[in-house]
Amino acid sequence: MRNETRGTLELTLAMVLSGTLGVFVVESGARPFEVVFFRCLFGALALGLYALVRGYFAGHGFTARSLGLALLGGVFIVFNWVFLFEAYAAASISLATVVYHTQPFFLVLLGALFLRERIPAGKLGWLAVAFAGLVLVSGVRPGDTGSLAGLGYALAAAVLYALATFVTKRITGVRPHLIALVQVTAGVPLLLPLTDFGALSGLGAGWGWLAGLGIVHTGLMYVLMYAAYAKLPTPKIAVLAFTYPAVAMVVDWAVYGHHIGLVQALGVPLIVLAGLRVTLGRGAAPAPRTAARVPAAASRAATRAG
Template sequence: MSTDTRPANPETKGAIELTLAMVLSGTLGVFVIESGASPFNVVFFRCLFGTATLGLYCLARGFFKNHGFTPKKLGLAALGGVFIVFNWAFLFESYEDTSISVATVVYHTQPFYVMLLGAVLFRDKLTAAKFGWLGVAFVGLILVAGVSAADLTGSGDSAYLAGLGYALLAAVFYGISTVITKRVTGVRPHLVALVQLVLGIFLLLPFTQLGEMKGLGGDWGWLVGLGVIHTCVMYVLMYSAYQKLPTPKIAVLAFVYPAVAMLMDWAVYGHSVSLLQALGIPLIVAASLGINLGWSFAGRRAPVAPVEEPAPAAGAVAASRTEIKTGGTR
């Protein structure tokens, strides 16, 4: 009897790794809410436990040798980390004011802010197709937001409207971090993420109310999980997968994250989107894929200029290889 000892297809392994990472990312909202801590406290302890575990991983793998950092690269990584850390805080606040489902879908408008920032700051070309997909995404965003006339006139749920604003602000901060961190080349993404986690500890300490953590009891497990599972383990899986997968497969698998997030929101909290909101979700998904894969409305793929593959910021989960290599985190 013979046994096939050939190594597994790297692309298949990468697809499994990225799928697992996206599934873990989809459970993030539950861990945040179940911890019972305020958004800034959650981010602080995510950075704290994430630093400990990811730091040990980097040490065990020897990543600190020939790290590739220069003062400029370190400064850019840190600057990107400022926006990533507050991106987390605003996203977690949005979970509480809206729902995990709505906040996650609204947050997935990130690629469009990256595109617009690239055009403004670096004069990246905006084609007619990109403007078209931006319009599609905007329509989808309006539907998903589910904002009524009462909300806009002040007689509706002001907290819900604020939550939508937090999700949009988190997405904008993600975009800014992406644009900054894409300049950090020649450095392992794990180390870029570690720099940003360490920065987050000191950056958020003034905003953290440690007195609230007394009597947290078993809920500490949720915070530890955010640092160990949703930071160290998830990042390692994603960074490994990115090296093995082509852009189209990454773009598609990235949407496992919002799908799982919506499923968890329904299963744990009984939250579901309305029919009108559900109509907006495929519009945002299609627009994101269209932007990242260079789709045109004529049915032909637009040419995409070759780009370098710089290191991502802390745990990027964008919908293309380029943005995944340069973006933020969940």
């Protein structure tokens, strides 16, 4: 099988898994803080075992600076998950996922704010298109506090993931699997004081869903993504990444009967199109093939994964 074909299959499978994330969160029956704590715990065990078997710890490449950046990115990622899962409960998986995909626009704004990168007029135009799509997709009314809260949580999650991506892009010479391992491991002590273990006593089958979030949606999914990133050009990664929200919307409808209205549906292609234009506008060079350079290329597309 050709490398690019295999990468396409790997990334498509990873994005399909991402699309089922919301069901695992909701079906676990746990609060977002507990869900994220155990996603980090089980995910760290899964990624740690994979890295150990593959021998990635030898010559890991971390310096004090890169380890600090990875930990900071971990803080952003952990609380991004908390806000995203809160959005699932306050609104719906479909709404939260689509709004969450405004991440690339916040990344552009962060570059302008902290790196003084100039935003071309064309990009500003696509940001305006994305904002129009966001207004349509939200479908919220001033008195609809639930949807407004869900929209706010999803936007907060998008900002936090953009911050995580912004920080992670500055790490070089370290395998992405190890960066992800550091980031999810950081979530364990970070969320330990905020986790109500007493509320988990009657969780029952919910433990299976929590384990799935860590093993499948963190361990397996990230391994598949990073394997694919090394085989695919950036434009293809950007396009395939939108499999995630598409699957999430279908799953939300099939499992919970949630669907977005006609006016909201009009906003989805605006966000998708603007997201593609902004993402590809940052450079359409092929994804680097070396492990040391993968994080920089992958981080742009990884903003799509839950």
